[in-house]
Amino acid sequence: MTAPAEGTPDDEADRERRAAGPFDAAARAAVYRAIESRRDVRNEFLPDPVSDEILARLLKAAHCAPSVGLSQPWSFILVRSAEKRAEVAGIVARRNEEAANMFDGERAAQYRRLKLEGIEAAPLNICVVADRSRGGPVVLGRTHQDDVDLYSTVCAVQNFWLAARAEGIGVGWVSIFEPDDLKPAFGLPEHVCVVAYLCVGHVERLHVRPELEARRWGERLPLADVVFDERWGAGAEMFNR
């Protein structure tokens, strides 16, 4: 049996031992249900506001995310005003036109038929940023990989997304803009980076499979295509199959 960490009081050590086991079957099923049925939402937002109570729970879930060196680099800018949402929607619309031109022929036409953001339809937008100076000049675990603060922030986004699924709240991630495009709109300083722009709101329905799959843009790969066991040979072989 491992000893409790230095400074751990007896009752906390007791709780840690009890916490080590699996959830009961119903709780496990709920976790997997949230993971499997989470969807990216673009079209189905309702105008009804998200209550403060629900939003507080979602933000708390996000804030529980793992972060490199416990640096918690994320901040969440809540965007509710129609004016600010319209400003961001305008930026994204311009970039979306550029994006469409990057595809060829029928693919470009198909791209133009997709609606890829719900910025103005969703009553709440959240600009998720990473403060790249948080945690000080040397952060445990970030000494050799500078971008792990951004990965940490993505973990917070995923927590938010899954918790939102459990609450019946839709979330859509919009990334069709240059990283610095939104900085002036939110007065962000140099060391703060936009990691995700989220559209958040109640939804009238939720796709049972990814919308891009339903619209034949792409399909989910078989799990076997993305798992490689080192016992099967050199890892690089996975990419030559």
Ligand SMILES: Cc1cc2c(cc1C)N(C[C@H](O)[C@H](O)[C@H](O)COP(=O)(O)O)c1[nH]c(=O)[nH]c(=O)c1N2
């Ligand atoms: C980092 C990142 C960035 C984006 C996305 C996702 C992620 C992880 N997705 C959503 C994406 O298309 C979607 O997750 C996949 O199609 C799978 O569908 P479900 O999320 O399972 O519904 C996304 N969707 C969209 O319509 N516009 C966008 O700009 C983006 N950007």
